[in-house]
Amino acid sequence: MALRRTLSRISSLVLLLAALPAAAQVPQRVVTLNLCLDQMALRLAAPGQLVGVSYLSQDPHLSVLADRAAAIEPVRESVETILTLRPDLVILGKDSHARLKRLLRDADIRVLELPWATSIEEAETVIEQMAVALGREGAGRTLIAGMREQRRRLTWTGASLGTAIHLEANRGTSGKGSLMDELLRLSGFRNLAADLGIGSFGRVSLETVLAGQPDLLVLDGAANASPARATEFVGHHALLALAGKAKLASVPTRYSICAGPDNFEVMRLLAEARR
Amino acid sequence: MNRWLLLLVAMLYLVSLAVGPAWWPWRLGTEVGWTIVWELRVPRATLGMLIGGVLGLSGAVLQGWLRNPLAEPGVIGVSACAGFAAVCAFYSGLAAAFVLALPLAGIAGAALAVALLMGAVRAGTGTVSLLLMGVAINAIAAALISLVLALSPNPFAYQEISLWLAGSIVDRDLRYLAIAAPFMILGAAIVLGAGRWLDALSLGEDTARSLGADTRSLGLRLTLGVGLMVGAATSVAGVVGFVGLIAPHLVRARVAFRPGATLVPSMLVGAALVLGADIVVRLLPTASELQLGVFTSLVGAPFLVRAVRKAHAAWLAT
Amino acid sequence: MTVTAAAIAVRGLVSRRGPAVILDGIDLAFASGEVTAIVGPNGAGKTTLLRHLAGLDVPAAGQVELRGQPLGSLGPAIRAWSIAYLPQAASAYWPLRARDLVALGRLPHGADLSRPTNTRDSEAVQRALHRVDGLRLAERPIDTLSQGERARMMMARALATEAAVLLADEPVASLDPAYALETMGILRAEAARGACVIVVLHDLGLAARFADRIVVLANHKVAADGPPAMALAAGVIDAAYGVTFRHVTVDGVPQPVAWERRDNY
Structure with a gap:
């Protein structure tokens, strides 16, 4: 054998x-x-x-x-x-x-x-x-x-840049204590999901997002490329309407899914968005 | 009765427009207020009303046709088949390429399940054989859904589809309304005129035919109508179970058990049920919103148990 | 009785179920204003004949004619309007109200129970209820009625159509003598009003008393056809049933009594 x-x-x-x-x-x-x-x-x-x-x-x-x-x-x-x-x-x-x-x-x-x-x-x-x-x-x-x-290089040291929220498939968001929460804070934003008392793998309704009027929306703009039932959230009319006023940062999931050296790419993209 | 039910549906619709995490959204500014109401609450309330209506109506139609008070799109597997077809459309990428692929697949799946049932239950409409048929169709659909998910390249497919199958109308936008509503309305129009033949069928198929019912074309018509309604509803909202069981159940005694007379009230009660359930899940103090289908199943399953027990007791049981 | 006078007729009717022949070349014409009883042993094809007359089964050969017109060429609406059919052991799947049940007989006239009924329909329902003496039961759900009462309502449903042809399959089976006599009286009255009444019976005594004409079916064929005294004669039914009958006559009406099996049959 x-x-x-x-x-x-x-x-x-x-x-x-x-x-x-x-x-x-x-x-x-x-x-x-x-x-x-x-x-x-x-x-x-x-x-x-x-x-x-x-x-x-x-x-x-x-x-x-x-x-x-x-x-x-x-x-x-x-x-x-x-x-x-x-x-x-x-x-x-x-x-x-x-x-x-x-x-x-x-x-x-x-x-x-x-x-x-x-x-x-x-x-x-x-x-x-x-x-x-x-x-x-x-x-x-x-x-x-x-x-x-x-x-050290990417951490924002100025005044707060306003609120941001990370949106994922299935109305998922990253709340208090999550990696994205840390990355948003380091980049100078207040995490709206954490302010709303949502835990690290919480879910949020679009209405809550709209009512919270975040200054920055963080989402994976390429999420719709692979057939998935729930990522259509990202293309919702209401969100697009909000996107007209709020800034938008497209952060591919692969940079934010794991804590590690790739997270600085997220911070770079957030830094780009604040400009 | 219909007038009161209509009033109830209208009231619940307005409540549904008024309820949400933001409550009075105009305090956030006119533009955000309109966006919230027009882009989020209107599609949600309208879909809830339409889906509830067609599910209640489908339940009444199936119960009249199969002459069985337990026939219901969810219980007998019609919704599950529609779900399977929609999952196929989704993970094959067809739905992304062609907007109508999703509702059309759902309609095809639902119609196939209805046709299967009508064929199998033609001779005997016994409660047990009907429920066993439903168990079989549900099991096949569940297995096929698992198969499609296993073949899907998306690693989160399982999670998202279990969420979706649990049924929900949260955050559906106007596009969803636009692709599903015409089919649901068409399906309802097709079956609503069949009431007198459902009445005739309460005497059995032979007598119904002797009274002038063309049972074959009636069968095709009802299959198409229920397929359109349940298929379109399931493809945008997932499986919202038991509405088709509860709605006719609540109205039947009030219309002296005439199957044809249950159609319109069942539709209205179904609409009221889903609108009401959707308002309740929004108000429940759960960490994240409870899925609509989960809620209707929690409330509806005891109805099924009661209906089975009553069917055993009643003289009409087989 | 000429061919054109027939309300309904079958010509060379052959009926098959799978390989089995159920009816083998039946020719019969039925006149208006008459009660015809179809009798015969189990499996002779009585119910099948009635189903063909009602247009529920499609003949393998031959055809059914309604007033000279082939039944198959008529639409379901005209057929339903002209022929009322009361199946054996008729029942309903829902505990309908008796009046609603009877009103189903008006469907061929375009009635829709979900809309306000027009006077003609409600009068016909009322007449039908009156004929079966069921007016006082009209508002009750049928699951609260006795079996006999329910059978009466089923009969009323068939009467409410007021069709030219009335087909009834063993309407008196499982009814006590009082209900059975009453039912036969109702059928007689329908014929008196001009309807062509065709009824499948097992009780030869009732057939002899109430029918104008008796058709004996045996071995998938017509064994005898004529007035009761002729069709129920010793030479005919003894062979058809394989039973030796005692041929009793009561008030001039033959009342055959099945006495013993004919083993050498």
Whole structure:
């Protein structure tokens, strides 16, 4: 049985590695299984080190690094597909896939769980942890330093620029404590959704939006490109009417979906909109 | 009775125009006020009225035709089939390419389901066989929807379609009204004149034919009418269940059980029900607004249970 | 009785259900003002014949003629206007009010129960209710009526059409003798008013007393056709039913009594 042979080979490898000192434990075949962790791993990993990323990372609407991800095996959440990649480290989000993690551990594969970052600062922590796990501390330090530099450069220090609201598919918005909330604040706007007491993944009706009269509407102008039932919200007549008065910032979902280095593109687009 | 119901619908329509998170929108300025009322509340209230009306009417038509008080577009799977067809139109990108693809697909799906039912339930209109048929059609539609979603490239398809299928008329703009309303009105016009033949059908198909009913063309006519109404309604609002069950149920005893006489009052009661339900979900203090279809199902399902129990007790049960 | 005088007639009627032949070349003409009883053993095709006369089934061969016109060439409206049909064990799926039920018989005259009825229709309904002695029950929902009362209302519904031809399929089945006699009296009265009444019966005694003419169907064919004394004669019905009858005569009316099975039949 090829699978059993693979398994025993992996387990013997793991046993062998366990005996070695920590510094030598650099994983050679890494799989990441979460869109946001994929984005970090694609930036941190050494060439050839990353052998699998989640299939979502190949979707250019969601993934900034879709072209780089295209060269790597796309993975869905099934143990069998993961095992065929013969990974020595699988990186997943902290609060999901409990069954999958148990099965992977049963197969003696190292599993690293990293938290879901909802702010730039949290993203830095995750990047640090991942860099250590990949044995790429240097790359991690460079990435974080770059992020801090961009953040310093793009943060608005003047008077408040007014209110803004982020609108997503299915009347979704980003309320208090969300990543977009932070990005709006850093860019000098007050988040209308947070003012309305909406939580981080709340929903809002168009009437509320109109009544709140925000100065800036943030939405993914390209959302209608892929057939989706709910993104039509974005093209609603009433919103277009408001758009005549309010400023409009088109922020592609792929820059705002994960906390991390791509968020500065959002801040750049917001900075453009305030001009 | 119709005059009072008409008044009730008119009143609820006005209330629906007046209710919303912004309440009196003109305090925000004339322009925003008009935008909110004209672009948001008018389409919503009008769609609510039309959708409720055609669902109530469809329920009355199906119940008269199938001679069964449990026939209802949602219960027997007509809405689910319309939903499936609309989902196909949506995720194939057809709806984006061609505006009328959405309602037309919904109409085709609904008409297909009605035709299937009419064929299968032709011989016996027993309550059990009808409900089992509905279970089967609902299951097939649900499975096909899952299949289409699995094939869809959109990773959020599942979430958004489960939201959409739960039924809602929030934030539909005038374009939706424009593409769906003509079909709904046409469907209603087609079936409203069939009342006397539905009366005749209460004596069974043979006797109805001996009284001059052309049951085959009547069947085609009702299939087309219900298909137009339920298909167009479902394609813009998702599945709003149980209205077609409750509305005829409420009026039947008041019109001495004549199937033809339930049509107009059921339409008005249906319109009032959906307008009222849509006002309630706006006022409920939930974190985000409750889906309209969820609310009508919560209220309507006990009606179904009661109707099943009554059907068992009544002499007309099979 | 000439061919042109017939209110309704069948010519060479053949009826099939799948491969089975139900009626095999029936020729019959029915006159106005007469009650014709159709009798015969189960499965002889009595109900099928009535359904063909009502235009509900399409003949495999031959045709039904209404006053000399092929029934198939007439529209459903004219057919319904001319022929009233009361099916076996007639019932309603909804607990309608008795008067509304009877008023359904006016549909062929263009009545719509959801609109105010014109005087002609409401008078016809009133007459029909009066004929079945059902006026005092008129405002009651039919699910509150007894079986006999309900059957009377169904009869009234057929009468309300005031059609030239009245077809009734076993209208007295499951009725007690009083209701049965009353029902037959109503049919007689219809014929007296000039209608062509054709009624399927199982009770040969009632057929002999109330019918002008009896048609015996057996083995998918007409076994006998004529006045009661002739059609119910010993040589005819004993063979048709496979039963030995005691041929009793009461007040000059034959009253055959089924006595025992003929095993050698």
